[in-house]
Amino acid sequence: MTVIDIPQAPGPIEPSLRIVSTRVYRGPNVWSYDPAIHLVVDLGVLEYYPTHAIPGFADRLVELFPGLQHHSCSRGKEGGFVERLHEGTWLGHVAEHLALQLQQEAGHDVRRGKTRGVKGEEGRYNVVYAYLEESVGIAAGQLAVRIVNHVVHPEDGFDVEAALETFHALVQRRAFGPSTQAIIDEAVSRDIPWTRLNGASLVQLGQGVHAQRIRATMTSRTSALAVDIACDKSLTLDLLGSAGLPVPKSEVVRTREGAIQAAREIGFPVVVKPLDGNHGRGVCLDLTDDEAVSEAYDIAMAQSRRGVLQVESFVTGKDYRCLIIDGRMAAIAERVPAHVVGDGEHTVDELIELTNADPRRGYGHEKVLTKIKVDDAARELVADQGYAMDAVVPEGETVKLALTGNMSTGGISIDRTMDAHPDNVEIAEEAARLIGLDVAGIDFICPDITVPVRETGGAICEVNAAPGFRMHTHPTVGEPQFIAKPVVDLLFPPGSPSRVPIVAVTGTNGKTTTSRMLAHIMKGLGKKVGMTSTDGIVIDERLLITRDASGPKSAKMVLQNPRVDFAVLEVARGGILREGLGYDRNDIAVVTNIQSDHLGMRGINSLEDLANVKQVIVEAVPRDGFAVLNADDEYVRRMRRVCRGTIVWFSMEAPGSRVRQFIDERCVRGDRAVVLEPTDKGEMIVLKQGRRSMQLAWTHLLPSTFNGAARMNVANALAAAGAAFAAGAPLHDIRQGLRTFTTSYYLSPGRLNRIEVDHAEVFVDYCHNPAGLQLLGEFVDRYVAGKNKSTRVQRIVVGAAGDRRDQDIREMGELAAKWFDHVIIREDDNLRRRAPGETAALVAEGAQQAIDSGEARAASVETVLDELEATQVAIDSARAGDLVVICADKHARVMAALEDLTHLATPGAHADEAAHPGDPDFSRDAVFESPEDDVIDELLPNS
Known part of the structure; x- marks a missing residue:
């Protein structure tokens, strides 16, 4: 074991680790081929205390996060990082591994990271680690730093478990649902690029002309009209019934009295549900009398967005969800409503608690199963079965807690894909085609999916747009179905491109x-x-x-x-x-x-x-x-x-x-x-x-x-x-x-644009560094020599960006004086934290030094800070046969000013507007920002 030396510490151990800056790399970068979070951290006094110099640090950290024992670090073997902890490593490195571990425990498989010292800044480190979701990655780094400080010296009032719960809540808020994630995983496996377009589940697959979009299981190919039809349950049943498919009798109602009357006409038992509902919300089944219908009316109406309900005949049998993708059956699941099975020892409440303790169950769609929620409807259903919530259920006895088999209400699923009879599959596929959905969930109620429904009885109760995939990709019983494949096949048929060059x-x-x-x-x-x-x-x-x-x-x-x-x-x-x-x-x-x-x-x-x-x-x-x-x-x-x-x-x-x-x-x-x-x-x-x-x-x-x-x-x-x-x-x-390809302003704005003003030749170019100015000077000499006639005077308007080094700014002046007879110095609009005139003074200093050394061609240097004024001075002093080079900061306005000088203006109007009416390329408002101002957050979405 190699133990690092401890440098002389200037003070006692203190939790002084802090984040100085945070960057998010959304693609390949200087640190990694993959997206990464980059923290610059300052260790403070902890620079003098590597991990082995802090009593008990390694043991306390591993006790809090046992998963760190699996990190290999630079050792290339499991447990390598813990070895480094005991031998001694700096706490920036610890924060990197902890940020990765926090994301891993949240279900994000990220493993790559590195920590390197910041050049020339003792105690500061570059901490770089991978992430899958940006906000989660940033939060992981912030929490990791806080926990490291807490392990060094406990922070009053800081509860690690509460902080982890908050972090996991953020992960769940930002996570894709199981359906979206399944499609993205399939796309990634095919090397199809994807981009999240909002904070929810709107995702673009592919690039440019090949791009397709999904929102959960709704795709770019999904017909809006088909979605509208599927959302209107009454219309859906009418269309299916008119095509000869088995559907229950139904009637649309708006009032309590209408619901009771419809139930009588259809015949008890009946179902009452919202016409525009989803996820089984507000659905009341097996209603056998007027009183039950009246009570169901209130429940269903509370979940209806438009205040319209549907009453339909109650079809007995098992609940099956048939998933149809692109007109073909992809998967079938039997949905079993939320329930508990008695063991002769525990009460109904205790059985529910034990069931919800299953690690596969979570809230909403965060896990493959949803926790069973006990509400008034569940208690009433339990009472109808002859039990109280605190009653012990006999062994083997099943107690239903919901009537609908939706996964979102705590139900489970059993895969029946290979069991369905071909006749039933054909009925489901025909239903999806009739509605026009590319991805459809057909709710089939029948005694047995293995037997033709026309023989045993049963019906299609609903056709669902954007059906969830969870019951098929993660069935409680049976084999998972890889149903994302046909969805991606639908959007990107095999062999079709998804990327643009x-x-x-x-x-x-x-x-x-x-x-x-x-x-x-x-x-x-x-x-x-x-x-x-x-x-x-x-x-x-x-x-x-x-x-x-x-x-x-x-x-x-x-x-x-x-x-x-x-x-x-x-x-x-x-x-x-x-x-x-x-x-x-x-x-x-x-x-x-x-x-x-x-x-x-x-x-x-x-x-x-x-x-x-x-x-x-x-x-x-x-x-x-x-x-x-x-x-x-x-x-x-x-x-x-x-x-x-x-x-x-x-x-x-x-x-x-x-x-x-x-x-x-x-x-x-x-x-x-x-x-x-x-x-x-x-x-x-x-x-x-x-x-x-x-x-x-x-x-x-x-x-x-x-x-x-x-x-x-x-x-x-x-x-x-x-x-x-x-x-x-x-x-x-x-x-x-x-x-x-020419260097006209239309094809190459701001790059060697030539224009004649009063028989003087003017070149406008965005030249902003010494190397570019050297090339520009060489060009002018060659250009003049190639014309076989002498140019009287060569003038240049030149400036420099204020955020460059002083020596680079002076060099701009030296080169300008070397290649041109007369130098006019201007300044950029954006001074980049320099005082007015400071940059121009440095350029002038460089030009004067070149003149004093005798190596310059220039005979005079003039400073005119405003770019347009400098341009005007250069043009006013030019004579026929002269050559003027303008190294422009805002080339659009410079070209507009030059156009003013080359065309006669009408009284009271700009000449450029008269010569080029409505042309935005020559508009005085078409001002380009300089290349260092390349952040356009206010114009582009923060993706």
Whole structure:
């Protein structure tokens, strides 16, 4: 046994464990492939007291939760965690295991977790553990921390048992019913994704155009008209009777006198029940006289929503529920009303208590059986059988406690699926077809289901929409029936798809343009593309939301849209860190590059840290999927090690280079590649698969590359072509898509949009980091050189995000001064907790340092904080032949202002409105949030 050393403690043992922050990962994340809860906990003084240094801690904890003895922990064997407790482990690790154990005891099979120290913060730990239901997982972590503190030092007034009862009550409130859970379990076994759409049982199965919905056992295929008919019991019996099916005589009544009169006409005994009832509520059976009908009237009316009752003839026999799915019999159960059997020793009350002690019985639908409830009706029924509640029942004597056999009233079920006579099965199936229900519960009353009902007597009493599955999946006696299978077969016939292809795109720069290029290519194939990006959510070329939508909630919104049959999802670093991915896996992952941006934020302090975050989408690629990786980037190239699928490389390097040799070797092993090959007419994009090479297009013929000058868009085109090729797009469609994709504001808003203002060329681009600005400066030089004429002056309007490191903000100024003659510095609207003018001053400092060092091209630096004013200054100072680059924060309003300057305005109106009436793309109100504001909780449901 290895016992860890105890560090010198600064004080006595105190219950100081606390939760600092809580995150919920709803998909693959930096910690786990599966959804997980992430707690950052602070141990306080307990950092100096591992478990073996706290007298009796391990024994007290295991006594409270014996199930911890089964945890293997890192030892890989049962009991490993208890060994760690005695050897010494820190209490954050204990909280992780306890959170898992609490969920296991609540019926959630979760086992994976890990605890790691927070870098640079002594006493703080990352506690990560799996969950099945979000609110339950969070509550488990909170309760685990409190219990750990309680075991360290008992908390006054804290009752562990009461806290556990409260926790279990939460679990039951959030749990799916047995019917819904059975369908979800079957869907999971077939790899069909599912999403809970509300706090109850509304669930989406599948994605996009393939999605189906269920609410308990009601499905997307269930006819609303059929449900209405089934809810009208009188109409149901009329329709079945008119088709020649056996049904009891019945009459609809609204008054007590009407009920008595109907009973006389039908003939005693009769049944009185609500016309629109369910679960056997308000049903009164075997009424033999006017007085009994009168009393039943009050009971039934109390459960009626519309104040209408049905009186029908009482059919004697056993109660059978026939489950019909898609027109075919799936299961039959005999329902036995709640009862107790005497033993000659216990009273009726005591027998009920013993029966309810069965661990299979719970409240409502929480368990496979429901506890028997003793009410006035039950006591009256017992009295009718000649017993008092405190009377001892003779051995073997059965005492009924309810007349209806519903499971919800404490009844039991006996599986009779294999016993039913074919004639009876045919009658039940015909009844479901006549009503029109895809999933129907047919209530059959007859002496024996094994004998034709037409010979023995009996009838169909009800046809139920959304029938419960519990009596079939968990019969009290007999074999369980796997009835969720035909339901899922109904929604997803064997061989039919349930998922839409998902392409996830990430990287530091170029991911938005790459996403747009790919979406444009797939649109040309006739796909209904759902796309998320830092500019919004686009469904089939319609912009739905103009905000940063590169997070997991946006991804879920796309995958829930019934029009989408192909998803292109831009995935940002912030969304991965905050909630993980919004789905379980992506078919294709595209990583454009890893460059210096967002460093120093949320624990990301190096390019390696950033790469570890962004490679989550590569880890989420299945074995039959693809990862499109930039071979020119060392950090992206390393991601091949975590990819289970096929790799498609793309590279800007020339043939013969080290990178190209690497790619050639990998292609021989089965990888694919998209590379550039020099030709007499220019660079040719070439697709490589094995030893085959296929020419795609010349780069200078792609409008987005500006005759090949925009090298960043050449790289983006390579990535998009690789993803489209992996998605199965034909070469001519990829070629056509790239040839027709432009950087116009309509196809690529805020990305290298060109406009002429008074004979000066203006480029508007969302450039927000040094790496992007370096590429933008190189583009301007190539673009000017390619025109074979000199540009008089090159101006730039530039800013930086306030949440970046000071050195990164200064570098923006240095690069702006290096590539441009005149620098105008602006600030973002969102200062990100910096003082007004602070960010601009840092940019100006960097620019001035470059000028002072003699390495700059710029001759002057000017600060105009407001973006529109800075734009106006740049345009006013430009002359014919000048080139202006505007690195925009809110590109929509900048383009609107530039449109004002390029068209004559009518008096009293904006020129952009006159030139583009009603065009939202040029509306001054169409303001995009910056990519760091990528939380759209107020617009999207918290799923």
